[in-house]
Amino acid sequence: MIVVKVGGSHGIDYEAVCSDLASIVKSGQQVILVHGGSAETNRISEKLGKPPRMVTSASGYESRYTDRETLEIFEMVYCGKMNKSIVEKLQRNGVNAVGLSGLDGRIWEGSRKAAITILEGGRKRVLRDDFTGKVERVNLELVHLLLNGGFTPVLTPPAISYEHEAINVDGDRAAAMLASALKVDKLVILSNVPGLLREIQDEQSLVPEIPFAEIEEFTAFAKGRMKKKILGAVEAIRDGVKEVVLGDARKPFPITEALSGRGTVIH
């Protein structure tokens, strides 16, 4: 069994991801696909007159400020447009996919962080009414039920808070939580870059391998969204996943390539 996370940034080839995933499923391997939708959420938010607002937390991580209106747009794009378009592609490739959010069957449960401290122009500010949070518990019952029934789960944020509210959570870290809860050997995190780059502008500067003991010295290279992917990888390996591969979803056979070691392998 493997967990594959595919991002939501520009340039990702979902057709390639879905046809590659289909051949892996047909070979008898169980796969759970986790996906994002950030670029499309930005586009739809703009069109709806509610431009996205990205904030940087005091600890340096970037996230989407998510009031209730933003959360509903987020759900429209992640759970509606993106999720159903991926399910449709998988069905076309002969995979009996089932699209879900973390609300469904409470798969991803965690705490809402209603007040977040952000850095704005070098100063700290507290934002309230934010529906973001962190997955702390994975309820596997529904996932096992589907896998045992021959279905392929396609999972996307939001998660659900202990107070039963939908919360925006980071997809990479949620996928890492899922991977370690399922005790899979491999977690593949695909995005629109070849993996961790020493120089963000230079795709030739790929870090091909990171032994877990040396992760600290490599995390400094991670910029922007890559920071959370590395954080997710660290959490997954700490919690028992043997190998995490950061791979490129702009190329053909992105999952197969990552599984064969192309990208940044963390073990």
Add this chain to the structure above:
Amino acid sequence: MIVVKVGGSHGIDYEAVCSDLASIVKSGQQVILVHGGSAETNRISEKLGKPPRMVTSASGYESRYTDRETLEIFEMVYCGKMNKSIVEKLQRNGVNAVGLSGLDGRIWEGSRKAAITILEGGRKRVLRDDFTGKVERVNLELVHLLLNGGFTPVLTPPAISYEHEAINVDGDRAAAMLASALKVDKLVILSNVPGLLREIQDEQSLVPEIPFAEIEEFTAFAKGRMKKKILGAVEAIRDGVKEVVLGDARKPFPITEALSGRGTVIH
């Protein structure tokens, strides 16, 4: 086991539907909820600069002209915003709900009608590139799996065509297909009217009961969206459902009220 369909028109009290459904589920009854999202789809379509276009078929039924762009907006609202908001409400009421479309597990399968003949200004015209269709087959495997696992399915269009495309289908008729495939005794169809009215403007003119043998003489009262509800009811009863109740979703306890005979009972 019962199937409840709740519409997507203005005035529907989803909180009331969800809390009522929760108490029925807690009493030990299995429920499958099917929902729509038409009013919200119209609102979002307008905001996205793609106003809805309703067309009337040559046989007199109204439907949404659904090109691919409209289909994606439809999925955003039905599968994203509406579905996840209902799942969230049910979770808050202690029901372990799982939100799905007809694509997931191919629950609703049917044929796409790429060319539809419409009436426009009294003249017939053929529209092409339309992603609408009709549910012809219900694949119950996933529904049974969820019910047996203690989950409550929350189902919404689109369905999936035999060529693996998402297709817009009528929710009332799709719910009727589901109800007869599941061989349930009762199908409850809730909307923003008290049931079938003799005079559409007069809520006092409710038809309380229609023996199936006399359905023909009552269908003439059905206007607009009520026509498809009656059509769905006829199809459900013809295929083995014992009773269909058209009830009011603007009131407290809408499902319980309908089950106790308030609304239009067709049997």
